[in-house]
Amino acid sequence: MGNRVAIVGVGMTKFVRRALETGKELSWLASKMALDSCGMTMNQIDSVVMGTAPDTFDGVHMKGEYLSDGAGGFGKPYMRGFVGGGTGVFSVAQGWYHVASGMFDTCLVVCEEKMSTFQPHAQAAFVTIFDHIIERPLKPNLLWIFALEMNRYMTTYGLRKEDIARVAVKNKTNALYHPCAQIAAPVTVEDVLNSEVLAWPVQRLDVSPVSDGAVAVILANESVARRVTDKPVWVEGCGWALDTAYWTNRDLCYPRYVEEAARMAYKMAGVTDPRHQIHVAEPYDPFDYKELHHMEGLMLCGRGEAPQLTADGVTARDGELPVCPSGGLLGVGNPIAAAGLMKIAELFWQLRGEAGKRQIARKAKRGVAQAWGDLMQVGTVVVLGV
């Protein structure tokens, strides 16, 4: 069914708080690195997919059009897909159907975000994502709605802050070996617990930073992939699911939309027992509790079990199921759409055994990446394998 699709090249800029490059330039840098990584040129690219989150960050209407030439979309079929924070991983699903449909042999997928343009802080842009009648007058921001969710998760399973802080410690430490990382640091559980309270129970070190950066990957069908590289990483499954806009009506303790997306991706990939058939995972971790939440949604463990796996070291880089060996959003940074694609890039390097000092101890043949976004509403999942 459909053509087989592989990732053959990856490029990534540094993730930083304030990039001097424009969004177009960041897109170009990542695209160029991806092309160079597999010895391809723009002439060999048949289609281009752009992923970038809300236009409000840049204050540019139709931001996809604005970024098109930087991303290599000049004179080519070019399309921007969009599911908020879930965009980074979704963009690979989008690239997958470009190639799997048989309409294109290759697709360049570029994700860029430049949050620093928004002054003084990008968090204020998020007020415009809320319902304009019911919620916006309350002046909500993401920190406090996720504080609600974190509270609900902790209360449901009787968790302490220490149980969750271990994720931040693991990821920020993992990121020490990532050359593009923005806020890698050898922090301890005490550091997390003593950091500034932003919206209880969310503290400064529980949350990922505001970032600028870009990532690009090149997808190709089987015949091109075999020509371009000896080590193609196959897109085995893709899934996405978008839940209702009425987030206040959901039980926030479990991300059912992530489960739906994972079921779609696993079915395509032939994965029936994710806990044992997935060898490395990159779930979305903009907050430390989200990694745990998403591990459960991805069915890598039972509901409420993820904190114990983390405490037992199962999810450490040398553990049985390494989770966010890249350092995740908590360590590498969170340029929204690009952060999701960074996770795909990490799986690419891990599965090819090219992650350098970050290389996980166990032999990995299959990995899963996941992103999440909108009003705690969308799950996007990609399963990669070699």
Next chain:
Amino acid sequence: MSERIAVVGIGATQFRTITPDVSYKELMFDAAVRAYADAGINPRTEVDTFVTCAEDYIEGTSIFDEYVPDQLGAALRQMHTITGDGLHGIATAVMQLRTGRFGTAVVEAHSKASNMLTPDGIAACAQDPVTVRPLCLNSNFIAGLEMNRFCAENGITRDQCSAVAVKNRSNALVNPIAGQAAGLSLDDFKYAKPVSLPLTDLDIAQPVDGAIVIVLATESKAKELRGKPVWLTGAGWCNGSPNLETRDWSAPEYVTKAAKMAYGQAGVTDPRHYFDFAEVDDTYTYKELQHLVALGLASPCDVGLNTEQGKTARNGKRPVNVSGGALGMGYMYEASGLARFYCAVQQLRGEAGAMQLPKAKTAIVQAWRGVPTASTAVITLAA
């Protein structure tokens, strides 16, 4: 070889300049209910994937896809947005269906233009923030410059552009959903308000509210449904230079490239004689002429004359924008292309009522994303 893709259901609201009685969600719901009834499907159980085409700034909401699933019956299902014209959404659904992983797909696009207090300010935000925006160029001013260039290079007269508006707005008089129908004559242009000469207010498609939903299916799934399928034979799309200063202002090459892609899939070698009718972008009068040339449907020397002589009229040899186009139906932002697509499917089904053409077996539909973009999508259809 992939299965053929069919249009199996269409639904649209009326297109109106103001719709104070309904929200954008209710507009979408209205169109969706009609499309699902037309296809005879239940969206909760029989649709595999949903696509909405929308831009955040137009909606006044960031990450607009948040507010889409409920009114389409897509909650907790495969749903995403494309920031493109509705025809980009059709192309997306075609790709998804051709993977063999999906049997049915729904594409939605809508406009609630009457909610926008400052459409000119929003459009200005689409210009390059460093090099162009400081010049404070209004979109219509840019279109006026382009119109000048296109007309000067191709010998197109003022009257030939006016004839496009006269034709399209009068075509819309018999399109029951159209929102900008009018019986104009060339004389009316003598008194038209200048906007950015040679562009006048009568050359510009005026905004309306409305929504369109289209249901697509693979051939095997289409055969299970009761309706008469219309076949989607080709889909092409392309971007040119996003920068005003580095593009050809006379000939939009990106339209030619997108058409080439669609024609290749549909096996079209002689577009001028292949299509029974065309529905092309006419956001501005001159754009219809420019797009007809770029699509290979007319040559620069006869495109204006053809329009003037009525060859592109409803009873002409090669009808263009029988629906009324954006000038006659109203400009619907990301839904503009899908509105024309809806009317083209009606024609191919033989269900276009007073608009019906005697011969309508093949059609081409094209969309352009407006100033300052160089972004287009082209779809070819066959009965």
